[in-house]
Amino acid sequence: MDTVTYEFILRLFIAAMLGGAIGLEREYRAKEAGFRTHFLVALGSGLFMVLSQFGFTDALNLHQQVSLDPSRIASQVVTGIGFIGAGTIIFQKHVVRGLTTAAGLWVTSAIGMTAGAGMYVLSIAATVLVLLCLEALNFILQHFGTRNINVTFSTPKEENIQAVLEQLRERGVTFYSYEMQRKDTSEGHYYIVTMEMKLKRSHYQSELINFMADFKGVTVETME
Numbered sequence: 001m002d003t004v005t006y007e008f009i010l011r012l013f014i015a016a017m018l019g020g021a022i023g024l025e026r027e028y029r030a031k032e033a034g035f036r037t038h039f040l041v042a043l044g045s046g047l048f049m050v051l052s053q054f055g056f057t058d059a060l061n062l063h064q065q066v067s068l069d070p071s072r073i074a075s076q077v078v079t080g081i082g083f084i085g086a087g088t089i090i091f092q093k094h095v096v097r098g099l100t101t102a103a104g105l106w107v108t109s110a111i112g113m114t115a116g117a118g119m120y121v122l123s124i125a126a127t128v129l130v131l132l133c134l135e136a137l138n139f140i141l142q143h144f145g146t147r148n149i150n151v152t153f154s155t156p157k158e159e160n161i162q163a164v165l166e167q168l169r170e171r172g173v174t175f176y177s178y179e180m181q182r183k184d185t186s187e188g189h190y191y192i193v194t195m196e197m198k199l200k201r202s203h204y205q206s207e208l209i210n211f212m213a214d215f216k217g218v219t220v221e222t223m224e
C-alpha cells in the first residue's frame with residue numbers, strides 16, 4: 001500500500017475512535033444508541049467523505065472534460081443520518097425521549113466527515129466539546145433539572161390515594177394527569193391509579209422511589 005492509502009486508513013481510524021468516544025459516554029448513560037452505533041456512524045461518515053473526495057480521481061484523469069463535485073456524496077450523509085437519528089426519538093405518554101442521542105448521532109456524523117476530510121485537530125476539538133456538553137448537561141440536570149415520570153400504583157382503599165397525592169404535593173411534585181380505575185374481584189375491589197408528574201431529578205432519585213415503596217397500603221406497579 002502507498003502512503004495515500006495509509007493516510008485514508010488513518011482518517012478512518014481517527015473518525016471511528018472519536019465516534020466511539022462519544023458512544024462510550026452514551027453507553028455509560030444507557031441511552032438508545034451506544035458505542036457501536038456511534039462508532040459505525042463516524043466510520044461510515046468518514047468513509048463517505050474519503051470516497052466523495054478521492055473515489056473518482058481515475059475517471060477525472062481519463063476524461064478531462066468531466067467535472068465532478070467532490071461534496072456530492074458527503075452532502076447526502078447529512079440527510080441520511082437524519083433517518084438514524086429519527087429512530088432514536090420516542091414520543092411516549094406525552095414525553096419526548098432520545099432527542100439528545102439523535103443530536104449526538106448527527107454531530108458524530110459531522111465529526112466523522114471532518115476526520116475523513118483530514119481535519120484532525122478540528123474533529124478532535126469537536127469531540128471534546130461534545131463530551132463536555134454531554135457531561136456538563138448531565139451534571140446540571142441531575143442537580144437542578146426536572147423529570148417527567150409516570151407512576152402506576154394499586155391500593156385497596158380510596159383514602160390511601162388522597163394521602164399519597166397530598167404528600168406528593170407537599171414534596172413539590174407537579175401533576176400533569178391523573179387517572180383512577182376501580183377493579184372488582186371475587187375477594188373485593190381495589191384501585192389502580194396512573195399519574196404523570198414532574199419533579200426535581202434529585203427528589204426522584206433520593207426520595208420518591210423510597211416514599212412510594214414504603215407507603216403503607218400502596219403497591220407500586222410501574223415507575224418510568
